[in-house]
Amino acid sequence: MENKHQLATFAGGCFWCMVKPFDEQPGIVRVVSGYTGGTVENPTYQQVCSDTTGHYEAVQITFDPEVFPYEKLLELFWQQIDPTDPGGQFYDRGQSYQTAIFYHNEIQKELAEKSKHFLEESGRFSKPIVTPILPAKAFYPAEEYHQHYYKKNRAHYESYHIGSGRAGFIERHWGDKHAK
Template identity: 85%
Template sequence: MDSKEQLATFAGGCFWCMVKPFDELPGIKSVISGYTGGTVKNPTYQQVCSDTTGHYEAVQITFDPEIFPYEKLLELFWQQIDPTDPGGQFYDRGQSYQTAIFYHNETQKRLAEESKRALEGSGRFNRPVVTPILQALPFYPAEEYHQHYYKKNPAHYQRYHIGSGRSGFIQKHWGDKE
């Protein structure tokens, strides 16, 4: 990682759906699917899905804040999730599919808290925003077959994105901002 690059880590339910919105944007160096927030070192997908590790499915983004500021990452993150759902995201239920923002420094924490307050005050949702803002913990990359799933399996990814209810939710609450 170059000295001006930073990390951002977001849990937004199924990590397959959290890569494409951030991938290949100016200033985004990489988007990696993985696991964070739990207690098991180097967990497997099967372990995380069992909801016994404490891990979330998440993405870790390496970005250049001079080209793509953290505030824009937060804005894009909120537009990919249902921040009012404490039990998971869309079709996927359980702790590993819950949402969270994992901050890497005090500036990210402050900006995440400000963006959450702004979203809560916007009136966009009729239920409270429950996405927690947590200190970043070790991040473990997911198995290779999960990386950039939307590119490797585009038809399945598209069916999942629509069938899970995510696509319709985003359209309803944000319009064409997918």
Template identity: 80%
Template sequence: MEKSKHELATFAGGCFWCMVKPFDEQPGIVSIVSGYTGGTTENPTYEQVCSETTGHYEAVQITYNPEIFPYENLLQLYWQQIDPTDPGGQFYDRGQSYQTAIFYHNEEQRQLAEESKRKLAESGIFTKPIATQILPAKTFYPAETYHQDYYKKNPERYNAYQIGSGRSAFIRNHWGEKK
């Protein structure tokens, strides 16, 4: 049996802790790495990124099998994890490093991302404009080990953060109970 081709998808959605679990639960997802992208500093640390001096976003890079879970499905799930109308960050996390962005790896991803953004804007779900940027992928630097799979390593703190930040309520109010 021939090995399926895997592709990369990169999404910034505020705190990267909150962006792993929804994708990790899907079929066809090979791996998810929390990290930093979009900036100018090589091999930035969490502290450097949080200082807002590197230009990086907290992001997740997903290796996936498009035959099992197509990029369009990743985009749909991505939109359901964020407030795409907030240009200043996500929920309680403020600043450039917590802004939302889709980082495309090829022209097809760019076109699909632009189309999904247009459809979301036209859907009437949100009354404010969609602020999420669609940008070319840049070098992705994995975050420190303690950030990887945070929801598995620290489930109580992860759940408290999801609720306390307002993310859980926002998702429930806009997309329903389980997305």
């Protein structure tokens, strides 16, 4: 990884739905589905879904901040989740599906806190914003079949994205162009 590239790590519920919005944006080098925030090294999907490891399903994004600044990543992240739901995201319930922003340095922490405050003050949501901002921990890539799931299994991904309630929520809160 070149020095100009940075990492961003976001938990937004099912990681399948968190890859597509970031993937193929200008300045995004790589988006990896994985697990972070827990206590078990190299956890499996089954272990994480058992809610016994403390991990979140997350995406880790390698990006060029000169082309796609961290502030834009934060803006896009907020538009993919229900930041008022402490119990998971949409159809998926449990700790592993909760939302979080994992910062990699103090600048990211400050920008994440500022963006969260801005969202709280915007009045877009009637309930409190509960997404925590946490220090980044070890990130473990998920099994290969989870990587870029939206490309590998388009029909299943699309039906899940809609059926889980995510697409409708995004459309209601952010408009049609963000619900894809």
